[in-house]
Amino acid sequence: MEKKPLLNFDNIYLSFGGIQAIAGVRFQVYEGEIFSIIGPNGAGKTSILNTITGIYPPTKGRIIYDGTDITATPVHKRPQMGIVRTFQNLELFKGMTVLDNLMLSRHIFIKYGLLSSMLYFGKARREEIEHRKRVEKVIDFLRLTHIRKKHVFELSYGLQKRVELARALCLEPRLLLLDEPMAGMNSEETEDMARFIIDINEEAGVTIILIEHDMKVVMDISSRVVAVNFGEKICREGTPDEISSHPDVIAAYLGEEQWY
Amino acid sequence: MSYVNCGNFKTSYEKDAELFQTTFSKILIYAFIAALFSVPFFLGDYYLYVMNLIFIAVIGAVGLNILTGFTGLISLGQGAFMGVGAYAAGYLSLTYGLPFFIAIPAAGLITAVFGAFFGIPSLRLKGLYLSIATLAAQFIIEFGFVRLEFITGGVTGLSIDYASLAGYEIDSDFSFYFLALAICLVMTLAGVNMMRTRAGRAFLSIRDNYIAAEAMGINLFRYKLTAFAVSSFYAGVAGSLWAYYTTIITPENFTIGVSIQYLSMIIIGGLGSILGSIFGAVFIVILPEVLQSFSDWAGGYYPNLTQIIGSIKEGVFGLVIILFLMFEPEGMVRRWRLIKAYWKLWPFSY
Numbered sequence: 001m002e003k004k005p006l007l008n009f010d011n012i013y014l015s016f017g018g019i020q021a022i023a024g025v026r027f028q029v030y031e032g033e034i035f036s037i038i039g040p041n042g043a044g045k046t047s048i049l050n051t052i053t054g055i056y057p058p059t060k061g062r063i064i065y066d067g068t069d070i071t072a073t074p075v076h077k078r079p080q081m082g083i084v085r086t087f088q089n090l091e092l093f094k095g096m097t098v099l100d101n102l103m104l105s106r107h108i109f110i111k112y113g114l115l116s117s118m119l120y121f122g123k124a125r126r127e128e129i130e131h132r133k134r135v136e137k138v139i140d141f142l143r144l145t146h147i148r149k150k151h152v153f154e155l156s157y158g159l160q161k162r163v164e165l166a167r168a169l170c171l172e173p174r175l176l177l178l179d180e181p182m183a184g185m186n187s188e189e190t191e192d193m194a195r196f197i198i199d200i201n202e203e204a205g206v207t208i209i210l211i212e213h214d215m216k217v218v219m220d221i222s223s224r225v226v227a228v229n230f231g232e233k234i235c236r237e238g239t240p241d242e243i244s245s246h247p248d249v250i251a252a253y254l255g256e257e258q259w260y
Numbered sequence: 261m262s263y264v265n266c267g268n269f270k271t272s273y274e275k276d277a278e279l280f281q282t283t284f285s286k287i288l289i290y291a292f293i294a295a296l297f298s299v300p301f302f303l304g305d306y307y308l309y310v311m312n313l314i315f316i317a318v319i320g321a322v323g324l325n326i327l328t329g330f331t332g333l334i335s336l337g338q339g340a341f342m343g344v345g346a347y348a349a350g351y352l353s354l355t356y357g358l359p360f361f362i363a364i365p366a367a368g369l370i371t372a373v374f375g376a377f378f379g380i381p382s383l384r385l386k387g388l389y390l391s392i393a394t395l396a397a398q399f400i401i402e403f404g405f406v407r408l409e410f411i412t413g414g415v416t417g418l419s420i421d422y423a424s425l426a427g428y429e430i431d432s433d434f435s436f437y438f439l440a441l442a443i444c445l446v447m448t449l450a451g452v453n454m455m456r457t458r459a460g461r462a463f464l465s466i467r468d469n470y471i472a473a474e475a476m477g478i479n480l481f482r483y484k485l486t487a488f489a490v491s492s493f494y495a496g497v498a499g500s501l502w503a504y505y506t507t508i509i510t511p512e513n514f515t516i517g518v519s520i521q522y523l524s525m526i527i528i529g530g531l532g533s534i535l536g537s538i539f540g541a542v543f544i545v546i547l548p549e550v551l552q553s554f555s556d557w558a559g560g561y562y563p564n565l566t567q568i569i570g571s572i573k574e575g576v577f578g579l580v581i582i583l584f585l586m587f588e589p590e591g592m593v594r595r596w597r598l599i600k601a602y603w604k605l606w607p608f609s610y
Contacts, residue, residue, distance in 0.1 A: 053475055079477035091472035093465045095532065104461040108477040114486070117457035118450035124457060125277075132273045171476065 323494020345499030375492020530591025
């Protein structure tokens with residue numbers, strides 16, 4: 001069965017000065033899967049996400065998304081195509097309420113202009129209410145009802161992570177990039193988050209690229225996994241079982257056995 | 261921090277999105293507006309003059325707060341932009357004989373174009389560097405006021421007629437009060453509405469985290485320029501009102517000192533809050549007047565004091581800003597919220 005990939009990460013190179021962050025990584029992500037990227041710290045995982053979202057333009061190589069070349073597409077246009085991400089270190093809008101954070105994500109769907117927003121009458125008001133309803137669905141889904149009017153800086157770390165996921169969902173993504181969504185969470189929060197991710201994938205049909213250090217989660221929920229180290233792929237992407245037993249992956253994580 | 265009355269439950273999103281959440285606050289605000297419209301019948305000319313200055317300052321401060329408080333782009337050019345508005349209104353009414361109700365918005369639009377142009381560096385520059393760039397804008401525009409004599413009349417300035425509506429001249433403090441109040445109300449309400457909808461959220465997101473904002477689909481360049489344009493529009497309207505109030509437009513009314521005055525208004529009032537800009541504008545306009553009347557009063561008893569107080573007036577200005585930065589960096593608006601929260605529970609402790 002030959003499927004067309006949703007995202008084709010085609011032989012990407014990215015370097016900062018003399019440092020090679022990504023050195024010729026290529027992989028394909030297919031519609032509807034949970035694709036995980038694993039690797040030790042500093043392996044270039046987040047750089048891969050940053051090139052997909054356009055924050056760093058790759059030095060070499062092409063990124064094909066849904067049949068179009070998006071290598072040079074500006075960052076702010078990519079959410080409109082359905083590419084949405086969360087950040088490893090929370091990048092929420094801390095001075096805004098949870099609700100405003102989520103309403104901001106509806107930005108690209110809201111049509112009214114500056115003048116009608118000044119009047120806040122008729123069209124602007126109707127649209128605000130309509131998008132509020134969409135946002136409330138996400139709030140319900142991620143169980144954020146009790147904190148929707150709170151400012152983000154008041155919330156605990158785990159909740160902030162969830163708000164960030166909610167913010168990404170409000171953009172109605174087709175390809176969702178999650179950068180360590182479980183980092184710093186306790187086991188209960190991790191379990192909740194894993195459940196949310198599976199639900200997003202299965203119910204909304206969102207393709208997910210996941211970066212995570214919690215191997216148990218990765219191996220449990222991923223359809224396919226790729227391992228990177230020093231900006232290079234260590235092995236072919238494969239099912240969780242193939243990857244976790246691959247000698248090179250074990251070597252990257254645990255160190256090589258060497259006898260002198 | 262948001263304090264909502266206990267038992268104030270909403271059953272629809274329309275209700276939840278309302279500006280004034282309770283009937284009581286609605287009554288209060290309408291009563292306040294009604295009071296504003298009726299006070300000129302009881303106040304003397306001097307008080308009306310101060311009120312008029314306040315209205316103009318509120319418009320300018322709301323504009324600057326949209327740029328600096330909401331979008332996080334520090335601007336030291338607000339004074340110059342107000343000047344652009346004043347000269348634009350003056351030029352339009354002198355050369356083309358436009359009535360004030362066309363000249364004022366037109367001056368606002370012209371200033372918006374100026375502001376957007378001088379806002380272009382904001383894409384690359386942030387914080388201190390941007391404020392230096394806007395400082396340059398201030399001096400360039402000031403230079404223009406003096407040198408572009410065929411438009412601005414140079415150092416002698418422009419002298420324009422009072423605004424007139426259907427043959428009625430708005431030439432007194434009393435009649436100008438209503439014009440300024442009406443425009444001030446409209447502009448403030450527009451500002452509040454803008455800040456709680458699409459554009460306002462985009463501004464806030466740029467202030468809080470521009471990287472994430474861009475990743476969420478905000479076009480940074482466009483919104484930074486929009487913030488500059490909107491802010492300058494407010495400055496332009498404030499400046500043109502000033503022009504119609506004094507009818508004499510000279511360059512020294514729009515110096516760097518004015519810019520700093522407006523910056524201190526929003527710092528003292530509260531950055532990122534429309535209400536804060538109002539508080540700050542009222543405070544900064546009233547402060548020198550209070551000092552003045554104090555020195556007049558004290559001068560009756562100690563004649564030497566008049567001179568001393570006159571010279572420390574400028575210093576008090578700086579002192580107040582420093583005190584606010586130290587003890588209430590979030591501005592008067594935070595005090596206001598605390599006071600409100602306190603009275604919500606009074607006389608019970610919790």
